[in-house]
Amino acid sequence: MSGTPTEGNRVEEFTAFRKRMNERILGEDNQVVRRFFALDTQTYRAGALDVKTKEMLGLVASMVLRCDDCISYHVAQCKEAGVNRDEFFEV
Template sequence: MSGRSAQFSAFRQRMNDRILNHDNQVVRRFFALDTQTYKSGALDVRTKEMLGLVASLVLRCDDCISYHVAQCVEAGLSEDEFFEVFGVGLVVGGSIVIPHLRRAVDFLDELTAPPPAPAD
């Protein structure tokens, strides 16, 4: 992990720790609900993450998009599957989603780029 993906993960972890260390049951319960929602159930994790990615595209939340792109990579989505998910997000959200799609594909490319070859 490097660049944007490393910064995103580090920031997300640091802020989640900060937020969850505060004694607020509403916030803690909401975070727990979010975690539980994406666990395997009648729908598998891959499907739930694809749904999360579509919803994030439609809502135009770049942090959420990045998170769900990373989770979809972890769940093993192929590039073709990603582009089908992106297509659903575009159809539901309309052309206003295009800038967010660009950033999503850029983040996907970063996450799936082969590691640089070692220097000789």
């Protein structure tokens, strides 16, 4: 079917939209929002668990919560972290 967005396109479009919105949000002088963003960034850094594992856990939590935007975000982050097709299906 022509004109149907592919999964890759949807993820790219969501990522671009999220980037624009984050820039707008972080452009405001709001310390609470900045702290929340910092907490999120710290959560997904490598520690006892690697980034790839943390992103897969984030994807699972997003699916349980049925948050479409969160799922899209974590799919993109998982791809960036190197999650492969078989791993996505296991998640």
